[in-house]
Amino acid sequence: MRLTRAGQFQLVFGANVRTAVGPLLVWALPNELGHPRLGFAISRRVGTAVARNRIKRRLREAFRLMQHDLSSGYDLVVSVRRHEPLTLAEYQKALFKAVRAVDLTWSKRLHRPNDSGPEIVS
C-alpha cells in the first residue's frame, strides 16, 4: 500500500517520530488499517534517476517481503541520504531495525496518558 496524497505525507512528517538507520531516515505514524503503508521522499541529491529508482525498488521489495511481519499498522515515509545502492538483504535489515525503533517510541508515547500525541488517522 502506498501513501499518495500530500496530506498523508504531511501528517506523517507532522508526527515528528523518526529514526535513522544506516543511510535510511524513517518517519512513522500508526494507522488503524491493520497493515502498514509506505511512501518515499528521495530527493535528486541522492543521485541520478537510475540510482533513485534502484533504491526505491529495493526498498519497496524489502517492504513487500516483510510487511506481514511488522507488528501493527504504520504509515512509513522513508528518506535516504546519498549512498551507493545496497543489496536487498541489507535494506531489509535496516528497514526492520528502523520499524522496531519507531514502534518502541510509539508504544512509550501511547502508554503515557498525559502526552496525548497526535490523533491516529484511519
Place this chain on the structure above:
RNA sequence: UGCGUGGACAGACGAUCGCCGUCGCGGGGUAACCGGCGGCGGAGGAAAGUCCGAACACCGCAGGACACGGUGGUGGGUAACGCCCACCGGCUCUUGGUCGCGGAGCUAGGGAAAGUGCCACAGAAAACACACCGCCGACCCCCGGAAGUUCUGUGUCGUCGUGUUUCUCGCGGCGCCUCAGCUCAUUGCGGGGAGGUAAGGGUGAAAUGGUGCGGUAAGAGCGCACCGCUCGGCUGGUGACAGCCGGGGCACGGCAAACCCCACCGGGUGCAAGCGCAAGCAGUCCUCCACCGGAAGUUCGCUUUCGGGAACCAUGGUCCGUGGCAUGAGGACGGGUAGCGUGCUUGAGGUCGCCGGCAACGGCGGCCCUAGACGAAUGAUCGCCGCCCGCCGCAGGCGGGAACAGAAUUCGGCUUAUGUCCACACACGAC
C-alpha cells in the same frame, strides 16, 4: 592492427511472488463503491542535455515601420529547421621526393573600392603611401682637379743649314721629350646640391604582385614570357562556378566568431497550455463615458438611445494601425481549493515489396497497433543456456563480471555519454 564510413543488438528461455494499465468473467452492496480470478501490454538509442525546428492550445487575428534576435556558397529534400543530401570554391594530407584535371579529410564559406575601429612587441615603415637608411647622381647647378690642348720659356737628344779645313765648340730652323708658367675647358675622376629610385634595409603573422630574361646612371611592369590579379565577351551549367578568347601593366593588406551593411526568417506564452465537473470561500479599494451630431421623452434640471470620438486601457519593446469605453473594462490587496475527468497517445507512425531519384527523400500497394504513470508503475528470487575474466586435481568444475543510462504533451533533428558485433574503403597515373 589502426583510422574512416554505414548498419545491427542492447543477453535469451522457464517457474514463483509482486507493481501499473487495459479487456473479460463472476461476487457483495439500493447506490457511491469494495475486494477476487483470468488474458494481453509495460523504458531508450540515447528516454539525457534542453541547443534548434514544428504540431497543438490559449492570448482583445497577429497589418506596416523601426528596434531586437537568429541564419549566411549553390541547388535540392522536408510540415519546418541552425538538420540532411548532392555539388561548387578554399585549405590540408596522399608509401623517399616533385607534379597532377585522381583519391581521402576538414570547411560558421555573403559584403573589407558605404563608413567607423583594431593590427601589441619587433621593424625604416603596419595601411594615405610617403618620410628614413641605402643605391644612383645620366640630364642641370656649384667646387676641386689629372691626363689632354694652345702658347711661351728652358734643358737634353736627333736632324738640317751655317761659321771654322775637320773633331770639338758656337749660332739658327724643325721634330720629339722633360720641367715650369699661362690659357682653354670639362668629355674621364672626386665632392656637394637639385633630382631619380622603390631593387635592398637582419624585423614581423602580415611589407605595395611572383619567377626569369632584357633594360637602366641606378632602378622600377619600364619591356617581354609564364603564373597570379582585374575588366569585358563567348561557351557550358538551373546555379554556386568552370573553360576559352581579348583588353588593362596592376588600382585591391588582414580582421566582420570587432561595430556595421546586405539578403532572408521570427507576434507572445507554453500541456502546471487549455477545456469540463466537483468541493470551498469574503470581500475591499482605485481608475475610466471629455466632447460632437441625430432621435425620443421632459417637471426644461436633465434622462434614455443610436453613431462618431480625445484622453485612458488592451494588443507584454516603440510608433502608426486595430479594438474596448458602463448590468462594462482594467488594476491593487485579500480569501478559498489544489480532488476527478479530458488534453493523452493512431502519429509529418512503423514495416515489407515495387517504382522514381546520384543521394537526402518521395509515390503506390499490402500488413501491423507498439507504455501512458501523477508522492509518480515497468521489480525480486531461483533454475538453465550463451558471452567475457580469473583459478584448479582442465572433453570439465568453481568463483566473479556484463556499459551508458529511466518515459512525464507529442514529433523531426543536433549534441553529449556508452558495451559488443557485422559490412565496406584506405587506391591510382607521370617523372
Place this chain on the structure above:
RNA sequence: UGGCCCGUGGUGUAAUCGGUAACACACCUGGUUUUGGUCCAGGCAUUCCAAGUUCGAGUCUUGGCGGGCCAG
C-alpha cells in the same frame, strides 16, 4: 517544464577596446633571531574542459561539465 546567472593560485577578488595573468591573506623554502612571532628574499595557475576564429584568446564563437538562483 521554462528562464536567468557564475566558474581565474589553497581562499577572497582584479585584469580598459583581444597583446607579459595582478593584489591581499594562507601555505612551502631559505635568511635574520637562543627559539617562536615580526621582518626580508624566493616559490605556489593547463584562467572548469574540448574544439574553432585570430598573428595572438582569461577575454570572441560553438559544444560539454559543474554550481547557484527564480517562476508556475
